[in-house]
Structure formats: C-alpha cells, structure tokens
Amino acid sequence: MTQSAELAVDLRGIGKRFANVAAVQGLDLAIERGCLCGLLGPNGAGKSTTIRMIMSIIKPDVGTVSVLGADALAMKDRIGYLPEERGLYRKMRVLEFLVFLGRLKGMPSKGLSHRIRRWLERLELPGVERARCSELSKGMQQKVQFLAAVVNDPELIVLDEPFSGLDPVNARVVTSVVSELHEAGRTIVFSTHQMHQAEELCDRVILINRGEKILDETMAEIQAQFDPRTIIAETMDPSVDLSTLAGCDGIESVEREGTAGHWLLRLDSQCHAQAAMQAALRTTSLRLVSLRRTSLDEVFVTLVTQHGGHARTEVR
C-alpha cells in the first residue's frame, strides 16, 4: 500500500453528515503526488464537501484526512484552492486582492505584484490589475479566482468547477495552464461536470455518488473496463446496407445510426476488432471505419444510473 507521505491526499474512511443527510460516507481516497485527478459526480454527490474536508475548511465527523503527508491545516500555504462559487471582494482592485491572498498564503510581498502581473498576462487578463473585481465579467472573475488559487505556486491545487462560467476560448486557456502545472509536477484535483474536459485532462477519475465512491480508475483502465466493443462505419454510398454483416466474424448485430450511411457494428466478446473492421471494408467502400471509444459521459451516466440515479438535494 502507498505510504501516506507519498500521497498528496490521503482520506481514510471519512464521513460527514449535515442534519439528517449523509453528505459523505466511508470515503477512502489516495491521490499520488503529481497526479491530475478528476473528482466527478452528479449534483449533491458530495464532491464539494469532500473538497472542503481536504482543504480543512470543514472537519469530517469520522475518518482521517492527511494532505501532503500532514494535517491539512498545517499545509494551507502549500495548497491552492478554487472554490465552486466565486469569492471576490467586490470593491477591491484585482492586484490588491491577489496580493492580499498571496500574502495570506505566506508569499513575500517583494516581487509579488510582478509575479501576479505575469500571471495575469498568462491568463490573458492584461491591464485588469487596477480594475475593481466587481467591474470584471463573470469569466474574468473566474480567471482571477483561478489565479488566486495558483499564485502561491502550491504543490497541491484543488479546483472545484474551474471551468464554470468560462467560454470555450477561456476554458482552453485555463486547460492549458492546468496542463502546464501538471507537467511541472503539481498535484491537481478538480471537480467538474464537463466530462470532455475531465477526459482531456485527467490521469485518473474518481466518481462519487450519494457520498460514496463508485469509481476510482485511471483513464486507461476506464477505457478498457468500459470498452463498448462497437465499430463505427460510414459508407461512401449512403444507400448501401451493411446489415448483411450481422453474424459474420464475431459481429453480433448491425444497426443504422441516423440516415447518412452511418452504421454501428456490435462485436461479441471473442471478436477481434481488427478482423471485424477488415470484414466491413471487404463488403463495401467505406468513408470511415473506427473502433468506438467509450466516453466519460457514458461511463458517468451508466454508473450513476446503476447506483441509484442522481444524488439527493445538494447539501452545503
């Protein structure tokens, strides 16, 4: 078993109740240093509560929390946190706000402003340092909040819905910064509802539903575990019928997807995908033939549905 000191986050049997609702129950989580981990789950699944316990903002009723090998409270300066809801002093100017948080995180005041200006440029927010936080658009505020989480160059970065309120362009900017930080060896834990972003970024995915962990795998393991064993084929001539392939070379069934010559070839468990694709190519000219990959979205829906559907009312 991985030693706690090697882990960025080590949660053991943690549980938290709010009134009569169990927000998190019996959750074990071991996130290695340097990992980029997605914390997924439906609304009210317990993601934010788990994150707040990691951040030692709230204490678990049961279980232990260890962050960077020690008590999270003692490690606050080494952790960056982006909360789910934007929390900015509306009347403060951007630079002043970021300097305040940097100082609070133990940064020396010398050179801090310069460092923040560089970050603002990197996040495509040049010239906003004199603006009041309330004067910024939603997306700009989100980027400022993101900057507040990383300004102290933390070892562990916890991001709760980092892409919320960002347009695709800005989401890409943040995605690239997250990737850079990951490449630089930072451990990143983030929660999101945007599966494609999680799929694009994560080494590892943890799925929580109703306060319990229902999936904890690397992306490769998830791909293997949830392989749909389906080939997508698109004929050059839309009128060509591929249903004749059913039963051949381990192809279980063939079904038309839409009307533009798109077909789905379901394979049995013994079938070699390569052979099935060659069989399809022999039948007719194909514009496209590919092995379908499972999407995180499908995995999410499948697992959440299997585990009793959406979580109960969101608890804060």
Place this chain on the structure above:
Amino acid sequence: MSSSSPRDHRSGTLVRTAVVAWREFKHTALTKAFFFGAVVVPALMLGVVLLIPSLISGRAAPIIGTVTVFCSDPAVVESAQKSVNERGSDVLMGSRSARGVIEQMAMDASEPSGIDVTIVAAAASDSIDALKERVRAGELIAVVSITDEALHPPVPAAGADSPEESFFDMFVASSTSPKHTALLQRAFCDAIVNVRVLATGADFEQLSALLRRPVAITSRLTPEGEEATENTERRFLIPMGFMMLVWMAVFSSANQLLTTTIEEKSSKVMEVLLAAASPMEILTGKILGQAGVAAVLLVMYGGLGMAGLIAATMADLVTPGTLLLLGCWAVMAYFMIGALMAAIGSAVSDLREAQSLVGPAMIILMIPLMLWLPITENPNGLFSTVCSFVPLLTPFVMILRTAGAIEPVPTWQIAAALLWGAFTTLAMMWMAARIFRVGVLMQGKPPSPLELLRWIRER
C-alpha cells in the same frame, strides 16, 4: 511562473492574522467616508470650539452719539453715563461665564470697546416727538423718557404683595443692534435703581454687596474621613462623556465587524479565506483590524473632548491614571462587543437576519446608558458594585464609576473588575470563535439560540 517558492517564506499564524487585520483596517479606515467621519468632522468640531469665543465675542459695531433723557432728576443722567462707560466692555466681551482659554480669547478679542455715548438731559424747549424724528434721522442714538413715578414708585404697605412694575420709555432707531439696546436699557435701569437707593440715604454699592447671593461649596465626607469637593461636571458629565465616547467607538467598529463578516460570507469570500487561514486567525485578524478603527475614533473624538476640557480649564478632572483605566475598560468593551458582533455576523446570511440576533444583544447593551444616573449618583454604592460584575456591562459600568467617582473606587474592586472583565472577554472570544467556525459555512435560515449553543459545543 514558479521562480520563487512561497514555502521558503512560510509565515505563521501571526502573519496571517496581521494580513487579515491590515486589510480590515485599511478597507474601513482608509476610505473617504471614514476620513470624513473620523478626521474632518472632529477637526471641524475642534475648529468650532476654538471659533465660538471669537464668534460670540465678535466686536460689535461702534456706538457713537448722544442719548437725550427726559427726567426730572439729573442724577439719573450722571449715573447712566457712568453705567454705560462701565458696562460697555462687558456687553462687547460676551459671556463672563466662559472659563480658561475661551474666556481669555474673548477678553483678548474685546479690547477696544468702540463706545462713545454721551447722555444729556433734554432741554426744556425740546419736544419728545421732535427728538424721536432726530433718532429716526440718525442724529441721536436714543431718546429716553423717565417719569417721576418710575423714579419714585410707591412703597407697598407692610404685608402687601410685591410692588407693581414700573416703566420708562426708550426710543431707538430700528437699526440699533440688540446688544447696544441692551446696554442702554441696563444702564438706565441701574441708574434709576441707583437714584432710588440714594433717595433712601443708603449706599448703592454696599446694598448690592449685601444682596449678592453666596455660592455653596459642597463637600462630601467619605467613610475614610476624607473630604471630597462636590463637582457637578465631574460627577455627571465626565462619566457620561467618556461612556458615550467608548460606546460610539466600540459600536461603530463592532457594527463594521458585523457587516464585513456578513458581506464576506454572502459573497463567498469567506471560503477563500478559510482555505488560507484558520477561522481563529480570520476572526482575530478581523477583530484586531476593527480595533484599530475604534482606536482611531477614540483618539480623534477623545482628543477633541480633551481639547474641550483643556480649553475650559477642566483638564484636571481627568487624571492620567483615570485615562489609563478608561483605556483598559475601552479595550475590554471593544473585544467583548466585537466578538459578539463577529459571531452574529458569521451566523447569518444578510443584515436583515442579523437584526433578529442583534436586537436582543442591543437591549442588554443599552442597559449601561440607562444606569448612568443611578451609578453616577452613587458610584461606590452596592448597586454600582453589583452592576460592575454583570457580564457585558462590566467595562461600561466601570467607566461610569472610574470617571465619575469623587472618592476613588476601591482598589480591590478595580482589580476584581479587571480580572472578571478579562475572563468574560476571553470567554466571549472563545464562544465567538466556536460560532464563527461553524457559522461562516452555514447558509439558510439563521440559527436559533439552541443551535448556537450546539455550535459552541460542537467538536
């Protein structure tokens, strides 16, 4: 981007607390509104205090000319002339009751009187209507008509009611200032009385001295046998002044604490802060920051009060020892009320909800205001002593007692109140921190008192 590592410069609790405190102070005290309220307003008030003597003693326009008198007794003219010459400077100087610097300034301001009034008796050929026309034309200052009845009123019989009022007529131009009118009225009133007294064969000055009422100097005998001089200002006004000063400074800062906590909670900044500092660090920082604000207010308005006392040569009413003790009570009061307000701010989601919790607290805290009179009446009595040890009231009651006592508050009571107050303050801070820790993350309806108790007990 990661050129310098923050871990190398990791600071502890003190730094985080100081950072929060500085932000709190800066965003409350270094604002235009606060500068106006805490600096400009006291400065203006101080200016007014210093200017008032000049304003009230502002030199009147000179009065130069002649007053003609219709009167059968020429002694009236002579006496009135003397009175005008004597009274002129008094009227122009303003109130003689002001003391110290104010009085000195008024006196300085009133040196040259600018009065040159000649009082003459009317000639036998003069008619009052013709002279009134000359007054209208500005050739005369006034015409005065004094009848013999006014000069020699009938003496009431023994056992009869007080004598009837007597009158004389004085005609002045419509533009004559009230100050000059009063000067002339008093001069002729005095002259008439003088003539009446002289007619009886008595000496006017001697009679005036006999009729002057004495001033009572009351001294209180303490159980220790000491004699303390009765002093109304010290007994009532100084304690009230100090308590109001502390009250104002403490409550305005504590109120800021309440509103900023609510704002931080409702704008979700609190979660960001909690990710960087512990609830205790945040609470302590906020309380200390607002303590700085309260200190600025105390210094500004307290300084104004002290300047007023010095101007009125009453600075001896407040000794350095008393000031030191008042400072201790003020600090105690601030931390008690500040902790209470921060706890309330953390437990609610908006100002409207806060009212339901602030209301009961305010009722308790209004009690010292109501206790002002009974405590200042008897600062070392049983009632005052008991009130000194009621939690939350201790600092305010002790301010009233310390500043107002003619005889000193027993040392053991001061020591006990300091200890008890310090204990109560720490207990309040501890409870506030417990409530703050849970409350800042809570949303929804405000907690009931029972829930607050549960939060305090929560692990």
